[in-house]
Amino acid sequence: EAGVTQFPSHSVIEKGQTVTLRCDPISGHDNLYWYRRVMGKEIKFLLHFVKESKQDESGMPNNRFLAERTGGTYSTLKVQPAELEDSGVYFCASSQEVRPSDNSPLHFGNGTRLTVT
Amino acid sequence: GNSVTQMEGPVTLSEEAFLTINCTYTATGYPSLFWYVQYPGEGLQLLLKATKADDKGSNKGFEATYRKETTSFHLEKGSVQVSDSAVYFCALSGRGAQKLVFGQGTRLTINP
Numbered sequence: 001e002a003g004v005t006q007f008p009s010h011s012v013i014e015k016g017q018t019v020t021l022r023c024d025p026i027s028g029h030d031n032l033y034w035y036r037r038v039m040g041k042e043i044k045f046l047l048h049f050v051k052e053s054k055q056d057e058s059g060m061p062n063n064r065f066l067a068e069r070t071g072g073t074y075s076t077l078k079v080q081p082a083e084l085e086d087s088g089v090y091f092c093a094s095s096q097e098v099r100p101s102d103n104s105p106l107h108f109g110n111g112t113r114l115t116v117t
Numbered sequence: 118g119n120s121v122t123q124m125e126g127p128v129t130l131s132e133e134a135f136l137t138i139n140c141t142y143t144a145t146g147y148p149s150l151f152w153y154v155q156y157p158g159e160g161l162q163l164l165l166k167a168t169k170a171d172d173k174g175s176n177k178g179f180e181a182t183y184r185k186e187t188t189s190f191h192l193e194k195g196s197v198q199v200s201d202s203a204v205y206f207c208a209l210s211g212r213g214a215q216k217l218v219f220g221q222g223t224r225l226t227i228n229p
Contacts (some may be wrong), residue, residue, distance in 0.1 A: 043206060043219035044128055056216060091161065108161035
């Protein structure tokens with residue numbers, strides 16, 4: 001079974017540019033989550049999709065961030081325009097059930113390291 | 118709101134030493150508690166979990182006990198190995214909530 005795939009693994013962009021991160025969840029997983037870890041601090045929740053719908057987007061920092069999951073498969077997270085404080089590692093995770101359990105654990109991708117200069 | 122506070126790192130130990138990484142939490146109700154680990158170049162993996170007070174989660178020689186009276190979930194291992202070098206995250210999920218709340222992570226380095 002393929003795991004959660006994220007790309008790119010690294011991205012270096014200049015302030016003001018646009019970057020799009022992609023996450024491919026495990027096939028069949030309706031639930032997809034985005035998290036972010038900034039500058040060695042805690043990992044923070046960004047948003048949660050159930051299929052193509054945004055279930056909870058309370059963690060999105062501002063309107064420069066746009067997440068989509070067209071067709072309920074892969075998801076993209078676009079940052080436009082990027083600011084210095086957006087630098088960090090962006091993690092994607094997926095699960096089969098809404099509330100992860102022993103039968104439906106939460107699987108994380110390796111993350112995308114974003115550096116804004 | 119819910120929050121998790123972890124012992125600050127980095128932590129450096131010699132092989133076979135005893136490990137404790139402290140974790141305390143603030144939450145309403147009865148959250149589920151987790152330890153995740155991120156090995157170099159990899160994603161987050163669930164290490165262990167506990168879903169109610171006094172439960173003990175264990176995996177790969179690591180243990181953590183859900184202590185409601187002290188709101189803690191400290192991670193312990195009796196004898197660490199070089200392969201345990203990683204970043205460890207304590208996390209919780211509230212009842213009825215799907216999202217995880219993480220601590221800031223503790224980088225652990227084990228020297229041979």
